[in-house]
Every structure is written in C-alpha cells, then in structure tokens.
Amino acid sequence: MDQDALKALLRADIAARVQSARLTGATATVVLDVAGLDAQARAALGQAAEQALLKNEQIDDVRLAMTAERAQRRIVAIGSGKGGVGKSTLTANLAVALAQSGHKVGVVDADIYGPSQPVLLGNAGERPVAEEGKLVPVASEYGVPVLSMGHLVEPGKAIAWRGPMVGNALGQLIDAHWGDVEVLLVDLPPGTGDVQLSMLQKHKPAGAVIVSTPQDLALIDATRAAQLFETAGVPIVGLVENMAGYACPHCGEVSDPFGRGGVEAAAEAMGAPLLGRIPLEMAIREASDAGKPLAAGEGAPGAIFRDVADRLATWLAG
Numbered sequence: 494m495d496q497d498a499l500k501a502l503l504r505a506d507i508a509a510r511v512q513s514a515r516l517t518g519a520t521a522t523v524v525l526d527v528a529g530l531d532a533q534a535r536a537a538l539g540q541a542a543e544q545a546l547l548k549n550e551q552i553d554d555v556r557l558a559m560t561a562e563r564a565q566r567r568i569v570a571i572g573s574g575k576g577g578v579g580k581s582t583l584t585a586n587l588a589v590a591l592a593q594s595g596h597k598v599g600v601v602d603a604d605i606y607g608p609s610q611p612v613l614l615g616n617a618g619e620r621p622v623a624e625e626g627k628l629v630p631v632a633s634e635y636g637v638p639v640l641s642m643g644h645l646v647e648p649g650k651a652i653a654w655r656g657p658m659v660g661n662a663l664g665q666l667i668d669a670h671w672g673d674v675e676v677l678l679v680d681l682p683p684g685t686g687d688v689q690l691s692m693l694q695k696h697k698p699a700g701a702v703i704v705s706t707p708q709d710l711a712l713i714d715a716t717r718a719a720q721l722f723e724t725a726g727v728p729i730v731g732l733v734e735n736m737a738g739y740a741c742p743h744c745g746e747v748s749d750p751f752g753r754g755g756v757e758a759a760a761e762a763m764g765a766p767l768l769g770r771i772p773l774e775m776a777i778r779e780a781s782d783a784g785k786p787l788a789a790g791e792g793a794p795g796a797i798f799r800d801v802a803d804r805l806a807t808w809l810a811g
C-alpha cells in the first residue's frame with residue numbers, strides 16, 4: 494500500500510494533514526501536521542487516524558508522529574485611548590527590541606486613521622505582493638516584517654471605511670504569509686472602534702499593552718480601552734507611560750508637561766503592571782521620522798524600550 498492508498502483510508506480533513514505515510518509489514522507510520530490545533534484537537538485527530546487505519550486488515554499497528562511546522566503565532570495588541578500618545582512609536586521599538594533579542598516578530602499596522610509603521614520601520618513606499626491570495630509582509634532592515642493599512646490604500650487618502658470593510662482589511666493583514674513569525678504586534682488605532690471590535694471577534698490577542706500619557710483625559714480613555722480588552726477576556730500585559738518628564742536641553746531641569754505618575758496609579762487601580770516610563774525626548778521623535786527606531790541603537794531611550802520589550806517577552810514566556 495502506498496502513501497495515497499493510506500491517505501484514502503483517512504477522513505478528508507485528516508488526509509489533508511498527512512505529511513508522510515508508509516506501510517512496513519503490517520505497521521503504518523504516519524506523520525501529521527497538527528499546526529494550529531490545540532492539545533485536545535491533536536489528540537482527537539490522532540485517535541481518529543489510528544482507528545481508521547486499524548480498520549484495514551493489512552494494518553495491525555499504527556505509529557503516529559505529529560509536527561507543528563507552522564509557528565504557534567500569538568497576537569499582542571498595542572492600544573491607547575487617545576491618538577498621538579506614542580502607540581506606534583512604542584510598537585515599532587518593541588518589535589525591533591524583540592527581534593534583536595532573538596524573537597520572531599512581525600508588525601501589523603492596523604491604524605486606519607494614521608498608518609505610520611512603514612515610516613517608523615524605514616520601508617515606506619514599498620508595497621507587499623500577494624501570493625496565493627495572501628499578502629507577503631514587507632521586510633525591514635531590522636528583521637521585522639510589516640504589513641500596514643497604509644499598504645492597502647494610497648498615501649494621503651483619508652479612510653472613511655465602515656465596519657465590514659475594516660474587518661476585511663484587518664483580516665488581510667493578519668492572515669498573511671507571516672512564515673515563522675511567532676509574535677505579531679498589532680498597532681491599533683486609538684479608541685474602541687471597528688478595528689478593535691473586529692480584532693476581538695476574529696483575531697483574539699493573547700494580550701494587550703496600553704499606552705498613555707500621564708494626563709487625566711488620556712488616562713480616562715486608556716482605562717476605557719483596557720476595559721474593552723478585559724471584557725473580551727484579553728489579559729492586559731501592562732501599561733506604558735509615554736512622554737513622562739522632559740529634560741530641558743538648555744538647563745537640564747526636568748519638567749512634566751503631561752503630569753507625572755498618573756499611568757502608574759491607573760495601572761495599580763487596574764491591577765496591571767507598569768511596563769515602563771518613556772521620557773519626552775526630541776531624539777525619539779527624530780528617530781521615528783527618520784525610520785531608525787532607537788531600540789536598534791545603544792543610547793538611553795533605546796534601553797528603556799528594550800526594558801519594556803524584555804517585560805513583554807517575560808510575559809509571553811510565562
């Protein structure tokens with residue numbers, strides 16, 4: 494009996510997962526690709542395969558091996574209540590820091606109102622190609638592939654999409670050829686709109702990181718954004734306080750244009766950790782505009798981003 498004959502003994506969904514099958518004497522040896530299945534589904538599949546094969550009179554022993562070639566991919570959503578608080582900057586820097594510490598990470602820029610990852614990661618203007626009906630993410634020099642809403646629309650064209658179109662576009666970015674990427678950071682638009690709902694319904698994240706500036710209004714919105722995730726059963730990995738403390742380049746005095754410590758208090762109230770506090774620094778804005786995330790370099794703000802990335806990596810590992 495050859496491989497095709499063995500496959501013909503199996504249910505179609507199981508046969509589709511056969512990587513190899515052979516019969517030696519009365520022993521069938523079958524390798525199944527079980528990528529994307531949880532432990533329970535894998536066990537059920539194995540049992541069904543074994544039973545089906547043993548029904549054949551030429552087979553009296555079945556040896557099954559299971560592989561999961563495709564990486565188990567987890568989504569981490571980066572959200573904020575308000576716009577302009579530094580969510581995209583944080584996403585790009587976290588991705589670069591994670592890639593540098595050996596993680597296979599990709600970025601989905603789901604910010605339909607202001608897609609900025611292609612600029613932040615230095616591959617603006619490059620377009621993804623489609624293969625077999627799915628997009629191939631655009632590489633960046635930091636080892637972080639990226640797909641952006643900005644790749645699906647003409648630059649500068651305001652997007653006035655409604656729910657189903659948004660869901661469709663998000664699906665194209667997430668169900669793409671991500672290859673061996675294990676962690677997908679999704680840069681969400683601010684607030685709790687269509688993209689967030691579509692994300693929670695169809696591509697449930699493993700966790701969410703919430704970014705806020707320390708001021709009250711931003712914090713109220715950030716708390717609301719966090720509540721949306723929690724209600725949907727998505728754990729909050731932690732909060733990041735951005736634009737906290739500004740060191741005057743002339744006299745060195747540190748001031749707090751957006752207040753101080755508010756995010757820490759909000760995190761405490763939510764029972765979530767504070768993952769880091771990033772200062773307001775011209776170098777961060779300049780590096781972002783230049784498509785050279787500071788997490789890739791040696792300097793101080795880069796180290797802060799790397800610390801936040803380490804905390805995220807620890808959370809993912811735990």
Ligand SMILES: Nc1ncnc2c1ncn2[C@@H]1O[C@H](COP(=O)(O)OP(=O)(O)OP(=O)(O)O)[C@@H](O)[C@H]1O
Pocket residue numbers: 573575576577578579580581582583604607609682683735736737771772773774775777778779781782
């Ligand atoms: N810590 C910081 N210090 C200085 N500038 C910063 C800092 N964080 C972000 N910025 C700058 O603030 C602006 C807004 O940041 P960013 O685009 O990351 O925010 P966002 O929350 O993703 O905004 P949007 O909602 O528009 O997508 C950018 O010009 C960015 O370079």
